[in-house]
Amino acid sequence: MSDYDPLEGLRPAPVKQDFSQPFWDAAAEGRFLLQYCPDSGKYQFYPRPVSVQTGKRNLEWREVSGRGTVYSHTVTYRSPIAAKGIKPYIVALVELEEGVRVMANLVGCAVDAVKIGMAVKLAWVKAGEDNFPAFEPA
């Protein structure tokens, strides 16, 4: 546990879907990939087996900037993954520049400093041994 990231060392490893593997392989290298549907011109997150726009399997993986803004947030006082002694932490719904939303921890931010609309940037944390996306104030 740290002030920067109250959940440090506590996050369970992600249970990965087979069609998500490119996301996790890239995450291991510190690159954030989104699925992109060239037929509709839209990104999607989380990974799916098909384009949610067309139902087709014509999907690409594209590396994205990881820049976005806070769409909403909640400060967690009763953690489901660390029962005792953990400091309150922030779960944010971040809207990326590419138009999709990612639910992630906001790290390096005091719980009373988070605001809707604030600019954030990607900050990798660990979930188990895996790189996992989080965000910090930009």
Next chain:
Amino acid sequence: MPQRDIAIIGASEVKIELRSGRSTYELAGEAMAGALASAGLEKHEIDGLAVTTCFSDAGNPFFSPILSAYLGLQLDWCQATDLGGAGASGSVARAAMAIRAGLCHTVLVLSADAQSSDNRGDIRGFRGEFQYPVGIMGPPGFFGLLSNRYDHQYGLDPKALAKLAVTQRDHALLNPLACEKLRKPLTEADYLASPMISHPIRMLDCVMVADGASACIVTTTERAKAMGVKRMAHPIGYGERVNHLETENAPDITRVGHEAAGARALQQAGMAIGDIKQFHPYDDFLIAIILQMEALGFCKPGEGCQYVREHDFHFNGDLPLNTGGGQISAGQAGLAGGAHNLTEALRQLFGEAGERQVRDNSNAMVTGIGWIPYGRNWGASTVLVLEAA
């Protein structure tokens, strides 16, 4: 013109208990026996079953046939509905469809769950991959995200939420089937002082998970009349929306599927929202009631708190709401919780709600909410309009 060919002729609810130690099947048996008695029906007349799936028997791929065997039911139609809290109202609609299709004539609609005693739920998919590592506090966390966004867009008045909490608690005090742990008076100050779970969601914004069961009997109006049934309720309108705005990457998360489900249900019923005499909204969180009021047209988006301030939702008020206490003050019987709102509406329509009986019980609107998607509003929305015969 609304169809009145289908009738609900009996309803029952088991007393809600925290960690009862009872099984799903035991609770279901009591609910069925109660519904048969309420309808004045013999068991052998049931030829259909629609049951909500539950946490306490999750992982059982043969839940509905095993349950029906325990209950001694030979069936011509057997259905499990996995829409969570929307399962009870959804099952009434499915039962009506099966009867109209000629597959069966008398359906037991059943919901039972002992989630607080035995939770075998393992919700898979994106949850283990992208949700659990984030440490969001389950449904309170999601409703926290939702509430902060709502507050940002419209302003969220904690005193309006408190008013709903207190009204529903007043109703639970009048409902002997409500969970005893919750049958204690509540004040606005109690609500406001309630501890934060996931800001701005307080403990008293949330349901308490418990054990319980409810059942009702759905048949044809013709058959009900031939049986000499004295009171019945017709399901005259139903709408369902699963995964509202799913293909929008960045939807307004204060918008809920009830805007679509409600319009369809009212259109079928030939009614406007102002015709609704009592409202039994699914209430896992207090703000869910406000969002549904807005989506269904009781008021405009963003005006829910003002609407709450301006109306009296007691059983003797201008819009009786969750007169059995709702799930928030009667207890949430796991995934059978949505059947509490439905069963209370039926008791009111039958004129059997005792000292909390509403004055005008000519109709009622019941809603359901099921499952929480990733970073969105709830995933299943149902609206059922019932009319007393």
